[in-house]
Amino acid sequence: MTVLPARLSIVTLGARDMVNLRRFYRALGWPELPAGDDTWTGFLLGGVLLALFPMGDLTAEAAPGSATPTGWAGVTLACTVDTRDEVDRAYSAAVSAGATPVAGATDRPWGGRSAFIADPEGNRWEITWGPEATFDERGALLTWG
Known part of the structure; x- marks a missing residue:
């Protein structure tokens, strides 16, 4: 076993508009975690968590000092x-x-x-x-x- 396991557990999307993005994923019929709100939420999808987190907060944590990204990131x-x-x-x-x-x-x-x-x-x-x-x-x- 490696120190970093070969698994994908969580995919986090930085949300510019949490209310609208949450509404969209719920409209797909995907069950939202009970603790979900407009500060953080998630949808458990076959063993992988799709997390939504406000873009500014995610940028501060994952890319401190960076500008908020815009456009498609190639993912x-x-x-x-x-x-x-x-x-x-x-x-x-x-x-x-x-x-x-x-x-x-x-x-x-x-x-x-x-x-x-x-x-x-x-x-x-x-x-x-x-x-x-x-x-x-x-x-x-x-x-x-």
């Missing part, structure tokens, strides 16, 4: 679904919940299918299906390819 988050057809349905549901469409569902050269949306603050999400993906009972990704 995407992904939600893997169980079937090829679910990509299209999940994409439509996300757009209905307030996501901005970025790229519609497309069959990819590697054999899967995916689409891209942005949440109300521009964070990019890929909705993806891979033919070799398997999940545990919590929905955590076990294998990809």
Whole structure:
């Protein structure tokens, strides 16, 4: 075992507007942690916590002395679904919940299918299906390819 375990436990998004961002993720039907409020909140997603934290507070902790970031940072988050057809349905549901469409569902050269949306603050999400993906009972990704 290494000193730093090979695991991803929490993904934190710096929120410019906590009220709106919380509303969006709740509109997707994702259960918010009971302790969630406008100072910090989280959504437990198949063993990984998606945390929302005010951008100014996150910048002060994670990048002290830096300016508040703007624009897309070149990072995407992904939600893997169980079937090829679910990509299209999940994409439509996300757009209905307030996501901005970025790229519609497309069959990819590697054999899967995916689409891209942005949440109300521009964070990019890929909705993806891979033919070799398997999940545990919590929905955590076990294998990809």
